[in-house]
Every structure is written in C-alpha cells, then in structure tokens.
Amino acid sequence: MAGFSTAVTGLKASTAMLDVAGNNIANSSTVGFKSSRTEFGDIYATAVVGAGSSNTPGSGVTVTDIAQDFSAGTIEFTNNNLDLAINGSGFFQLDDGQGSVTYTRAGAFELDKEGFIVSKNGKYLQGYGLDADGNRLPIGNMAVTEKESPPKATENIDLSFNIDARSDAASLLPTYNKDEPGSFTWTTTDRTFDSLGNEHTIKYNFAEQRPVKQVLNFQLTTPTNYPEISGIQLQAGDFDANGRLIDNSPATTGYDELAVADDRIDLSTVVYDTGTGELSFELKAWATDSGDVLVEEGGATLANLNTAVEDRYRDANEVRVYTVTPGAGSGTISLAGEEIQVSAADNTADGIAGLIAAREARILENNPSIESIQATTNAAGDVILQVRFKADEGDITPEPGQLNDPYPVTVTGNVTAAHDADASIQGDNSYRGYYRMYAYLNNEELLDIGKVQDPGKGTLTEPGPILVQFNPTNGLLREINGQAFPAGGQVPALTIKGADPANSLTEITLDLTGSTQFASASIVKGSLQDGYTKGDLIGVTFSATGEMVASFSNGQNKSLGVVAVATFENQAGLQPSGDTEWAATLDSGDAIVNPPGTGLNGTLRSAALEASNVDLSEELVKLIEGQRNYQANSKTLETMNAITQTILQI
Structure with missing residues (x-):
C-alpha cells in the first residue's frame, strides 16, 4: 500500500519545516542572519504505458528548496x-x-x-x-x-580682516616701533608650524600712512659732483639756477629716468645746492616710511641726515600763501567767497589781520575743504595770509577760469594782494587707504613678505614692510605690494620667507582675499593655515x-x-x-x-x-503549521495501519 510511503514523505517534509523554523528562531539575534523558507513539491509516479494522469493518486511530498530571504534587517x-x-x-x-x-x-x-x-x-x-x-x-x-601623522610645515595662509576706517592715522606716533602699539593701527597673529612640527606665530602689524611726507637730506662731500638717486645719475642740466630738478626733456633725461626708477619720490621737491653739496627731497605721502632711498656719490652710499623726529616729516596739507599790502582809504578783500570790508581806519597790517581772523569761523563753515586761515604781519607792514586745506583734499585744482588759485584772494580799492607761488605748498592725499604691513616671526624677527629691494639696490626681496591699499571710497582691497587689481578680481598672493626656522627653503603663500577697510571694528574675518604638528x-x-x-x-x-x-x-x-x-x-x-x-x-x-531579518511571530506560526502537518501525516499512518490489521484478521 503506497499510503505508508506517502505519509512518511509528509512526516519528513513537516520535520524539515520544523527544522527550518527552529533554525530561524535560534538565529533571531544573529547579526546579519538571513531567514530561510521551506518550499515543497508534490510527487507523482506514472507508468510509461497505462492509465492517464488522472488515475494517479500521487506519491507524497518533497522539499524542493530551502530558500533564503535576503531582505535587509534593521540597522542598529x-x-x-x-x-x-x-x-x-x-x-x-x-x-x-x-x-x-x-x-x-x-x-x-x-x-x-x-x-x-x-x-x-x-x-x-x-x-x-x-x-x-x-x-x-x-x-x-x-x-x-x-x-x-607626520608634521607638516605651514605652506598656505588665508587671512581676511577689516581695519576700522574711523581710526585716525594722524594720531599715530611718528616713529614706527613693533613694540609700541601707538605706532601702528592694528595687529593680528597667525599660528604656524615648521617642518619639525614646532609651533610658531606670525604677527602682522598694520600702520596706516599718516598725512605727512617724509623729508630726506643728504650731504655730498664734493659739491661739484652730482648725486645718483635710485640708480639714476643726475647731471648739471637736470637742475635750474635755484638747484631744483626740472623736467626739460629731451634736453636732459634725468627727470624722466628718475620718475620711472623710483615713483616714491616727489620730483618737484628735489633740490641740490652746488655751493654746499646739500641734497633734499620728499617722498610722496603714500610712500612715506615704506623704505630707504639709495643716494650715492661716485659709487659711495650716502646716509640720510634727517633722522630727528621733529624734522623728518612735513604735513601733506596744501598751503596757499598770499601777501596782502594795506593802502590808503577803504577797500574790499574777497577771501574764499567771503567779502571783508576794509575801512580807512582798518587799512593797516594789524587791522586787516584782525578782520580776517574775525571772519575765519564763517569762512571755514562755508568752505569744508579749508582747515585753517592764518593772517600774520611782517616787518615790511604786509599781511602774510596762509590758507591751509585739509589733508584729505590733496592737491586742490583751480576753479574754472582761475589758473593758479582754487580760492583766489581778490581785492578792490586801496588794498593789493599777490599769490606767493614760491611759498605755497601743494597737497598730497595719496596716503589715503594705504597701510604699511609688517610681519614678524614670534614677534621678534622681521620677515620677508615680498618687499622688493629699494631702487638701485637690486631686484630681490628683503625683510621689511609692504604697502597694502584699500579704495578709500568703498573700503575694498585694491592694491597689494604694488600690484593693483579691479574690484572682484584675483587678489595677488604674498610670499613669506624665513618663517620656518627648521627649513629655510619653506615659503608660505599668504592670501588676503576678502580684507576690507570699513567703518566698523577692526576684526579678523577669517584665518586658516594648513600646517600641523605630529599626531597619534x-x-x-x-x-x-x-x-x-x-x-x-x-x-x-x-x-x-x-x-x-x-x-x-x-x-x-x-x-x-x-x-x-x-x-x-x-x-x-x-x-x-x-x-x-x-x-x-x-x-x-x-x-x-x-540585525537578523527573522520575524519571530511568523516563525512561531510556522511551528504551529509544522506541528499540525506532522500530526495529520501521523494520522494517515495510523489509519493505514488499522486497515492493514483488518485485512490480516480476515
């Protein structure tokens, strides 16, 4: 009877189902475990020749596969x-x-x-x-x-900052000193690392250019010689009868050559006295204190004799000088748009000086570019009138129709006035927005940050300050170390040398992109360097x-x-x-x-x-199903056994 075999296959299949479910339950906490599922197939045995398949009762069940479920488990x-x-x-x-x-x-x-x-x-x-x-x-x-992690020397520094535009450069001490905070506008510090991993600091001092012009004096040993300035040898034909450097090219070329060789020098101030051998000139306001000027006599370097603090500089303000001569009777003085009536009684030097002094406040109120008006008398009985303009105004341009004076002094009646061109001084506001930038290693050693050797000394760089300029109208950075760039353009990088005591070949690239000069507190807006020490x-x-x-x-x-x-x-x-x-x-x-x-x-x-992807509730249900199937197949065996016993009893 085939029923015995059929029931046995059912018992085996149910046992396999219970084994798989038990294995799943046993691995419900096994990391990465994938549950299995028992798959069954029925068994049919048919003869090659005989009745059709409809007459085949079947031979039981077989386990066709124990398939794995590769669905993801919960991530814990x-x-x-x-x-x-x-x-x-x-x-x-x-x-x-x-x-x-x-x-x-x-x-x-x-x-x-x-x-x-x-x-x-x-x-x-x-x-x-x-x-x-x-x-x-x-x-x-x-x-x-x-x-x-081995140490790495600092090779790149990104530094952006804001320097308060409200800081008054005129209040700075006249002589720069890295250890005297009153001699520079603002300072900040970056930490760096050398090639051995030692930590250092680079301190940056920013000294705003003051509204002054540096005055330099030199003494030649032989007055008949002529000086060589910034590598340009000047000749007799380069000076007028008063010893002033003149632009008379193409007759001579000294003026033009010097203008190209060293643009820091205010060429209108170069004076050489062939009688005494004294040479003097001024630097433009933007270049003041930016470096030395090489002056030589026959190849020998001359020293700047003007080292006294009180004599080293002069103001960058424009000063107009007039001589007013009193007369007899009354008259009128027109000064910067202010009409001053001079009576016969006041038509004296002291009287006119007093009238001008009395109107000074009103003149200043109506003319914001004027800083002060000063009227004094001389031994000749004249009034020496000085109109001093604010340094920020720079070189005042004449008003339309006035070739020499933007604010002419005119007189009518029995008063005369003349503009004293020789005594007048041009203004220079080129210092606006300029800062001298110094860098020090550990606040001790002055570093080379790209300052080119002074004209006539060579083309290499050397320790010293460089010039950084901000646009005074919008506060944006526009020039670094002589390299100008448009707003929003690529900011030239600086190269710092000598900041790695362990390796003199190390160079640091300094990027000042994003730096500004706004009317707000001086702050560091961003600072980043790429060096580090040894790490574990x-x-x-x-x-x-x-x-x-x-x-x-x-x-x-x-x-x-x-x-x-x-x-x-x-x-x-x-x-x-x-x-x-x-x-x-x-x-x-x-x-x-x-x-x-x-x-x-x-x-x-x-x-x-x-986690394991086993679903315990599902596996417990499978246990119940497996138990039921096993019991049912056992009942088949019990029934077949009863039938067999009946036959044996016949």
Whole structure:
C-alpha cells in the first residue's frame, strides 16, 4: 500500500519545516542572519504505458528548496566605529588568507594585532588601497597602516580682516616701533608650524600712512659732483639756477629716468645746492616710511641726515600763501567767497589781520575743504595770509577760469594782494587707504613678505614692510605690494620667507582675499593655515561611500582605503557556509565588486550592525503549521495501519 510511503514523505517534509523554523528562531539575534523558507513539491509516479494522469493518486511530498530571504534587517547603532552595516544591497567580501573567499552581511569587525580589519572568525575584510594621490589600488586586505601623522610645515595662509576706517592715522606716533602699539593701527597673529612640527606665530602689524611726507637730506662731500638717486645719475642740466630738478626733456633725461626708477619720490621737491653739496627731497605721502632711498656719490652710499623726529616729516596739507599790502582809504578783500570790508581806519597790517581772523569761523563753515586761515604781519607792514586745506583734499585744482588759485584772494580799492607761488605748498592725499604691513616671526624677527629691494639696490626681496591699499571710497582691497587689481578680481598672493626656522627653503603663500577697510571694528574675518604638528592615531571611521578615514590627535584625517561591496546577478544561488557567510556558486555567478554607493550597491553605515531579518511571530506560526502537518501525516499512518490489521484478521 503506497499510503505508508506517502505519509512518511509528509512526516519528513513537516520535520524539515520544523527544522527550518527552529533554525530561524535560534538565529533571531544573529547579526546579519538571513531567514530561510521551506518550499515543497508534490510527487507523482506514472507508468510509461497505462492509465492517464488522472488515475494517479500521487506519491507524497518533497522539499524542493530551502530558500533564503535576503531582505535587509534593521540597522542598529553601536559605539564601535568598526561595526559596519550595508544600507541596501551587497555583501562584505572576506578572505581567510588561504584562497577561500566568502561573503557576509555581518559587519562586526575588529583589528588584529597587525592592524588588519578582520571578522570575528579572523577573516580579512577586503577593500581598495589608496596611493599617495588618493587613487584606488587593487583589492586586498584592509588595514590601519598609519599609526601617526607626520608634521607638516605651514605652506598656505588665508587671512581676511577689516581695519576700522574711523581710526585716525594722524594720531599715530611718528616713529614706527613693533613694540609700541601707538605706532601702528592694528595687529593680528597667525599660528604656524615648521617642518619639525614646532609651533610658531606670525604677527602682522598694520600702520596706516599718516598725512605727512617724509623729508630726506643728504650731504655730498664734493659739491661739484652730482648725486645718483635710485640708480639714476643726475647731471648739471637736470637742475635750474635755484638747484631744483626740472623736467626739460629731451634736453636732459634725468627727470624722466628718475620718475620711472623710483615713483616714491616727489620730483618737484628735489633740490641740490652746488655751493654746499646739500641734497633734499620728499617722498610722496603714500610712500612715506615704506623704505630707504639709495643716494650715492661716485659709487659711495650716502646716509640720510634727517633722522630727528621733529624734522623728518612735513604735513601733506596744501598751503596757499598770499601777501596782502594795506593802502590808503577803504577797500574790499574777497577771501574764499567771503567779502571783508576794509575801512580807512582798518587799512593797516594789524587791522586787516584782525578782520580776517574775525571772519575765519564763517569762512571755514562755508568752505569744508579749508582747515585753517592764518593772517600774520611782517616787518615790511604786509599781511602774510596762509590758507591751509585739509589733508584729505590733496592737491586742490583751480576753479574754472582761475589758473593758479582754487580760492583766489581778490581785492578792490586801496588794498593789493599777490599769490606767493614760491611759498605755497601743494597737497598730497595719496596716503589715503594705504597701510604699511609688517610681519614678524614670534614677534621678534622681521620677515620677508615680498618687499622688493629699494631702487638701485637690486631686484630681490628683503625683510621689511609692504604697502597694502584699500579704495578709500568703498573700503575694498585694491592694491597689494604694488600690484593693483579691479574690484572682484584675483587678489595677488604674498610670499613669506624665513618663517620656518627648521627649513629655510619653506615659503608660505599668504592670501588676503576678502580684507576690507570699513567703518566698523577692526576684526579678523577669517584665518586658516594648513600646517600641523605630529599626531597619534585616535580612531578610525568610515564614510557612507566606504572611505576608511584615520583620525589623528593633531586634528588631521587621512583616507586609508575604501571598503569593497560585492553583488551577484543571482544572490539566491549563494551557498551558506556558516558563520553567517555565503560562498559564490555557479548559480549565483561571480561577484561584482565596487565601492559602496556606486551602481546598485548600498551605502555604508559606520558604528552600526544589521540585525537578523527573522520575524519571530511568523516563525512561531510556522511551528504551529509544522506541528499540525506532522500530526495529520501521523494520522494517515495510523489509519493505514488499522486497515492493514483488518485485512490480516480476515
């Protein structure tokens, strides 16, 4: 009777179902475990020749497959950065070092004594190495190969700041001193590192150019000689009868050559006395204190004799000088638009001076560009009238129709006036927005930040200040060390030399992009440098795209490799090999290996593990179903046995 065999197949199938459900329940807490499902098929035995299939009762049931469910389990977070989970499809690739490769979703990894990342059973996690440029190398064992981060000398500094435009440059001390805060406008400090990892500081001092012009005096030993200034040898024909440098090209070329050789010099102030051998001139206001001027006599360098603080500078204000001569009777003086009536009684030097002094406040109120008006008398009985303009006005241009005077002094009646051109001084507001920038290593050693040697001395750079200029109308940076650039244009970088005591060849690139001169507090808006000291390994983390990043105590991070993730055309064809691992088979196809997050690969989660995907409630129901099926097949055997006993009793 075939019923016995049929019932036995049912018992075997029910037992397999109970075994699978029990295995799922047993691994409900196994990291990366994938539940299985028992699949059944019926058995039919038919003859080649005989009745049709409709007359075949069937021969029972068979287990056709124990299929695995590769759906993702819940990702649970941990405190161990080496715990990894794949958020999506894919498997970690493991190598036992003997040529056997398996695949797993269980990402509970750890470091062995040699620094390799291994699974709990000692198999090596596979990934891509990285070369010095960050390019991926062939797949191999992943390891933490960097235990320390070597020091790196600072090579780049990004510094942006705002200097308060409201600061009064005129209040600065006349002589710059790095240790005297009153001699510079603002200071800030960057920390840097040398090639051995020692920390240093670079201190920057910014001294706004004051509204003054530097006066230089030199003494030639032989008055019949002529000076050589900034590499230009001047000749007798370059000076007029009063010893002033003149522009009379093409007869002579000294004036033009000197203008090109050294644009810091105010050529209108160059005077040489052939009787005494005295040479004097002034620097333009923007260039004051920016460096030395090389003056030579027959190849010998001359020293600047004007070193006294009280004599070294003169104001950059424009001063107009007039001589007013009193007469008999009454008259009128027109001064900067103010009419001053002079009676016969007041038509004296003292009287006119008093009338002008009485109107000074009114004149200043109506003429904002004028700083002061001063009227004094001389021994000849004349009034010496000085109109002093504000330094910010610079060189005052004449009003329309007036060739010499923007604010002419005119007289009518019995008063005469004349403009004293020789005594007048032109203004110079070119200092506006200019700062001398100094840099010091550890506030001691003056650094070379790009100051070109003074004209006539060479073309190399040397320690000293450079000039930084802001546009005085909008406060934006517009010139660095003589290199001008448009608003929004590329800001020229500075090169700092000598800031690495351990390696004299180290150069630091300083970028001042974003610096401004607005009417707000002086602050550092951004400061960033790329050097660091030696660091020790403090941890390893993984990014979503698989990069293994080592973190060091000096704040640096370094990518050591990329985790490999394997996928299969038919992952259902993988063969379980224990320890929550699978092996590739002909049915699954070869592994397709790529970094996480590429193609169909899932992304990586660090400090996380994938829990088992077993649904306990579903498995408990399967236990009930398996028990019921087993009992039912047992009933079939019991019934068949009863029938057999009946036949035997006939």
